[in-house]
Amino acid sequence: xxxxxxxxxxxxxxxxxxxxxxxxxxxxxxxxxxxxxxxxxxxxxxxxxxxxxxxxxxxxxxxxxxxxxxxxxxxxxxxxxxxxxxxxxxxxxxxxxxxxxxxxxxxxxxxxx
Numbered sequence: 001x002x003x004x005x006x007x008x009x010x011x012x013x014x015x016x017x018x019x020x021x022x023x024x025x026x027x028x029x030x031x032x033x034x035x036x037x038x039x040x041x042x043x044x045x046x047x048x049x050x051x052x053x054x055x056x057x058x059x060x061x062x063x064x065x066x067x068x069x070x071x072x073x074x075x076x077x078x079x080x081x082x083x084x085x086x087x088x089x090x091x092x093x094x095x096x097x098x099x100x101x102x103x104x105x106x107x108x109x110x111x112x113x
Contacts, residue, residue: 021059024058024059024062025055025059027058028054028055028056028057028058028059028062029051029055031054031055031058032050032051032052032054032055032058033051035050035051035054036050036051036054
């Protein structure tokens with residue numbers, strides 16, 4: 001047995017991934033079966049072959065879609081983080097400018113009295 005501590009988060013993500021793939025495979029098989037019903041002239045072995053290939057392609061397309069979604073999510077995250085940094089800099093600069101102005105007004109008010 002390995003003595004390293006178990007990372008529960010990684011384990012959960014791995015389990016979720018397996019469940020998602022299995023659900024997608026089930027969807028692919030169901031869609032493949034629905035698709036091949038229209039081809040009444042196929043033999044049972046041909047139908048099974050078409051269904052298998054259809055299901056494999058279904059899973060491949062789903063994985064490609066997931067990868068693109070992850071990539072786009074990372075891009076959006078970067079864009080939003082940059083926008084947040086810019087807004088934070090503006091807010092801090094505005095706050096500092098306001099404090100400088102308030103201090104200057106206070107100094108002028110004290111010096112005029």
